[in-house]
Amino acid sequence: MRRTDRLFDIIQILRDGKLHRAQDIADRLEVSVRTIYRDMDTLVASGVPVEGERGVGYMVREQITLPPLNLTPAELKALNLGMAIVAEAADPDLKTAAESLADKIDAVLPTQVVAEADTWKFAVYPFADAARGLAHMAPIRSAIKSRQKLQLSYRRIDGVLTERTIRPLHMEYWGRVWTLTAWCELRAGFRVFRIDLIEAVSPLPELFTDEPGKRLSDYDPQG
Amino acid sequence: MRRTDRLFDIIQILRDGKLHRAQDIADRLEVSVRTIYRDMDTLVASGVPVEGERGVGYMVREQITLPPLNLTPAELKALNLGMAIVAEAADPDLKTAAESLADKIDAVLPTQVVAEADTWKFAVYPFADAARGLAHMAPIRSAIKSRQKLQLSYRRIDGVLTERTIRPLHMEYWGRVWTLTAWCELRAGFRVFRIDLIEAVSPLPELFTDEPGKRLSDYDPQG
DNA sequence: TTCCAACTGACAGGTTTATGTCAGTTATTG
DNA sequence: CAATAACTGACATAAACCTGTCAGTTGGAA
Structure with missing residues (x-):
């Protein structure tokens, strides 16, 4: 767990709110600068609000962060x-x-209306490791809200990269990963994508409307 | 990331709320039973509410789980x-x-009174991997509340196991790890312990009162 | 323009982690 | 009692990950 310990140390070094150069941190922790850059990636991917600026250094934006919570x-x-x-x-x-x-x-929370008890059967579980697709989440959410179709580059688990046009319907947190439920125009069916496996998303000018059979309410996860 | 994918699959298999035997899951995911048992450990350690019962199988308690949240x-x-x-x-x-x-x-949240802006400077950061010391947290929290001294077996980062009596003062979530700030009777000084490195805690009958120099408010993290 | 320091990609090790196998133990149910 | 299935520990092997090195690029400030 050496690496884990170092990540913890980096957070401690940064929490004074001052500027820190990667080189200085590297010297202090006796690793190479390259390793620090990689660690910073890891921290950012884990949601630590650290910001790097070229020619300047690293700083953290101070915030209160709640760990995963289980609610009834x-x-x-x-x-x-x-x-x-x-x-x-x-x-x-x-x-x-x-x-x-x-x-x-x-x-x-699930983008689905947030009230019916039934909805909670598809609950979300805490975890964390892959906040990898974090960058994609903002565009996806706004596309869900504005009912805008998306162009998706998706790397399936078997490694194959696919291109699709989808109607984004619903995002969900599974603790370890976020998923996106969508109507896939390519397959003409509902698909669940893992957001951490998305390579790229781009919003299309095309909007979509509720059509019978293509709404979230028509989706049966067991089917 | 094969293992990560499998953990996700296990959650998906379990989320039907029915009973599942480790053997069946193992067959389905094409790994050994032993691996499933190890995975279950990982899931539990990650906070997934899964429960195993000998001679029966595994089930999940359904709950809503919020991912780490950044709040102002x-x-x-x-x-x-x-x-x-x-x-x-x-x-x-x-x-x-x-x-x-x-x-x-x-x-x-930090056990410290939850209001002054200053308090937030020692913010908490999201992460997760080590909810390792989870089991110790309940006794520690109750000891903080009841002002009860604790006997602590603590494994320092260098691997050395130490025994101390402490006055537990304050718990904090650092995203990756929880820390316990305490007055250490052995060293006669404030110490911060990482809860994931605690081997054992046992509450002592002895209570403690506020004494000048030994209160949380006397602790200067920079000192 | 130059300097700075954050960033990125590639590659070769070395180390750690994950896994299967095997041989058990423990709690529960019938 | 026997059967069941969760659980634990040990160990060798295979796979994945981490790290340093090197050779770059990028964006901002002086």
Whole structure:
């Protein structure tokens, strides 16, 4: 676990909020600079809010981070209700905070309407290692919202790279990986993609509308 | 990443909520039973709510799991406020849910009082791999609350096993690892322990009180 | 333009990790 | 009691990963 320990050390070094050069960190931890660059990749991929700037160095944006949480449906309901109430508050800062928190939670839950108990059967599980496809998530989410078709380069588990046009419907966190449920125009069927296996996404100008048989509600995971 | 893929597959197999024998999973994924047992360990260590029963098989308890979340201090405040409001609600189910959510969040944040902006400078970072010391966390938390001294077997990074009596003060999540800040009676000083490196904890009958110089507020991480 | 330091890709080791096999033990059910 | 299936430990081998080295490129600031 030497590497793991080093990653921990790097976080400790960075948490003073000051600038640090990769070279300095490398000297201090007695590894090569190259290794530090690789470690920074790992940290970023793991969600540590560290930022590097060429010619400058590394810094962390300070934030509070919650580890994976297991909630019951009732707790989630309480959470949503609470945010709705606070969002009505007079204090503009609190109002904004409540709204953005609600958005974050929303973003992280199945995009499906967040209420029916049935939905929770397809629950999400904590894990983490692959926040790999992180970069793709923003465009995917916005495409789901705006009902915009996507061009997808997807590397299947067997290593084959495929190109498809899809209607993105639903994102889900499986703890270890995020998945994207979509209607695939190529296969004319529902497909679930692992976001960490997506090579590239680009939004297409084409929009899509609800068509019977192509909606999320028509999708039967067991089928 | 073969192993990672298999772990994902196991979750998918288990998520039907039915019983599964290790042997069946092993056959289906074309690995040995031994490997499945090891995988189950990994899943449990990663927080997946899977349960094995001898002579029976494996099942998952269904739950909603939130991935690591980055919050601003304002968002956390909104969250706490929201839960406090909902906890006053008439509906007993909602009340209970709000209370337990508040507890969960509380349990996961620095044990230090959860309000001052300064506190957040020692933020927590998401990660995950080592939820190793998970089992120790409950006794440690309760010892912090009840101000009970702990007997600690701690394996230092250099591999040396040490025994100490400590006053547990504060737990913190660093994304990759949890840490325990404590007053160490052996060294007569503050020490930060990584919970994943703790071999064993046992609560001692002895209680401790606030003594000048031995309180969390006397601890200067930079010193 | 030059300097700086972050970044990237490739490659050859060395080390670590994962896996299967085997030989057990333990808790539960009938 | 026997049967079942989860669990554990040890060990050799194979596969994956980590690391340093080297030779670049990129973007910002002076």
